[in-house]
Amino acid sequence: MPINRRHRRELIFGMAAVLAAGSMKLSLDRTDIPCNCLVSLLLMAVYLMWLFSSRRRFQQRGIRSILTASAVLMMLWDFVKAVRYEFIPPSSMLGRQIWYCYFLPMIMLPLLLLMAASYIGRTDSYELPRKWLIAFLPASAVAAGIVTNDKHQLAFRFDLGRPESSTGYSYGPLFYSAMGILLLCVAGILFMALRNCTRSQFSRSFLLPAVITALGGVYLVSYKNTGSPQPFQRMYEFSDFTCLFFMCFWESLVITHILPSNTDHEEFFRASSINAGLADSGFDIRIHGENSLRPAKEQLTAAVENEVVSDGRLLKVYPVTGGYFYWLEDITELQKLNMRLEETRSYLEEEHVMLDTAQKLEESRRRTAEQNELYDSISERLSPEFESLSRLLDELPADEEGFREGMKRAAIDGVFIKRCSNLLLLSGSSGSIDSGELGLSISESLGYLELSDIWGQADIPKGRELPGETVLFMYELFSAAVKGALGDIHAVMVTLRLDDGIDFRTEIDCECQPVPEEFFTRAASLSGKLDTVNEDGSTFVIFTAKEAALQ
Structure with a gap:
């Protein structure tokens, strides 16, 4: 049977x-x-x-x-x-x-x-x-x-x-x-x-x-x-x-084979055209197709961990009950395709390196041009200040007291030029400036004013992004108000409120008109309003703008 x-x-x-x-x-x-x-x-x-x-x-x-x-x-x-x-x-x-x-x-x-x-x-x-x-x-x-x-x-x-x-x-x-x-x-x-x-x-x-x-x-x-x-x-x-x-x-x-069962398939496996076989636990091949290749025991052992490629064939081994099942795949066409893909990859890598280098050079040239353009605009904008500072230094008095007063004024002008340059750089890179930078600029200027026995205090919040031109205008307005009354003032108070818009106030302890007319025009161009108020021996320079000016 x-x-x-x-x-x-x-x-x-x-x-x-x-x-x-x-x-x-x-x-x-x-x-x-x-x-x-x-x-x-x-x-x-x-x-x-x-x-x-x-x-x-x-x-x-x-x-x-x-x-x-x-x-x-x-x-x-x-x-x-x-x-x-x-x-x-x-x-x-x-x-x-x-x-x-x-x-x-x-x-x-x-x-x-x-x-x-x-x-x-x-x-x-x-x-x-x-x-x-x-x-x-x-x-x-x-x-x-x-x-x-x-x-x-x-x-x-x-x-x-x-x-x-x-x-x-x-x-x-x-x-x-x-x-x-x-x-x-x-x-x-x-x-x-x-x-x-x-x-x-x-x-x-x-x-x-x-x-x-x-x-x-x-x-x-x-x-x-x-x-x-x-x-x-x-x-x-x-x-x-x-x-x-x-x-x-x-x-x-x-x-009697009226009902087939899953037994005696060894002959069927041997007669098939499948390029595979079965090996026992010692990697001795027990069953394989008639036309299939018989890999060596060392190849079967190595293929348990990683696939083995030999003579254009890929050997794979999978553990089964009582031994291992292995099969071979013809990968000659795949290897040829991989070689062509490798050549294409090398060519594309070379092209990528060349394009990347060219892009970096172009980016460096563009940044250099932008920096030069920014430096030129800063130099052009602060040219009057540079000339004023140069004349002041050239005309320093010979006596010690006059020399000391001239150097104090030169220090005030110098810190203004320094802080304006910094604000212009920040504005040129991103278009907006943190309100804390305005506070630092005004605080440093107040520090130099103390050399001339002018005491000041600033109350400016941090962490609010403001348009760069507006920040520059407020610092220049503060500097112009102080310089316009430099011989008469002894104290300065600066505040900035950003609740419903911009409310920038500079209070000096003398009654005068310290702001040039051009600042009123610039305030209007920034969608704001500039006022000067004389009250009780003090002058208030007030710049206000609606909330839209914060954008």
Whole structure:
């Protein structure tokens, strides 16, 4: 028979366990020695082995799930039988309920195997139609009716009409319905197996399933022979024989190849054109395609960690149960394409370096031009101040007191030039200046005014971005107001408020007109207003602008 060694061992173990269970049941059945638990354990081991064997051998996910559920029902049926015979008195209510539950696997198991038989002759991608679920409705109704038999006695009619009585019983319509479902499912399984069986398969392979079916029919016909039961009737209960019948019939379909299973694929693998193979844990190649290359053991070992490229082929290794699967890919065209891409990459890198260098040179030239233009504009704007400072230094008096006063005035003009230059640079780089820079500029100018015994104080907030031209104007306005009254003042107070706009005030302690007319025009060009107010011996120079001037 076309079965592999592992499957042969499973069959031998299963048959030995079944014969041992039957022999034990036959020899101890009419003695006082309890044997049902041991028999159930042997049969349950057979069902469990068949469960794992089926999951290993069948490809379709649907058939694996159905056979798994079938094996679980077999074990449940065996468990219910052992509990009923060994642990629960049959005349008790619990024993009677367990007896009713005995029929649930008898109804559902044939239906599940009928659904599994629908996969015979189908492809691996076949999915069972959902309309099959309708078949569970009558089966569930019959099972529910048997479980609730105490209420209606449609499955078993007790002689005295009372379930708790120990007298006999007769069968009702629900019992015959359950047996009908069993027979219909067996007939359906036979039909589906024959439907997908060719004429040559029928003449050559269907003999084994037919023999098993005949044995099942003999057991069913003789089942009512309770007067002098035959030895095979005493060896296996109805539930045991039913489970063994289904399992043997299913295995006969596999052995005769009416139902293909996932075994003996080595020859198929060797005859294929796949450039791959299987190696054991020692990297010795066991199976490979006839036309595939055989990589060296050292290459396989190295490919476990990283892919190996040799002679235009890429070797990959993936660990599997018991060894490694390897395959080779022809990458000669890919290598040629990579070489062309590498050449293109080198060319583009050279072009990128050249363009990047040219861009940096152009950026440097542009920054230099902008800086030169900015320096020229600063020099042009502060040219009158430079000339005034130069004349002042050239005309310093010879006497010590006059020289000292001239240097004090030169220091005031120098710090103004310095701070104006700084504000012009900041304005040229970003277009706006922080109000804190105005405060620093005015504070430094006030520091130099203290050399001439002029005391000042500034209250200017930080952290507000203001237009650069507006900041320059306010500093120049402060400087012009101080210089215009330099000989008459002794104190200066500067404040800036930015609540609803700009409110810049310079207070000097003398009454004069210290601001040139040009500042009034510049204030208007900045969307603001400039006022000078004389009050109580002091002069207030006030520049105000609306909130829009802050933008």
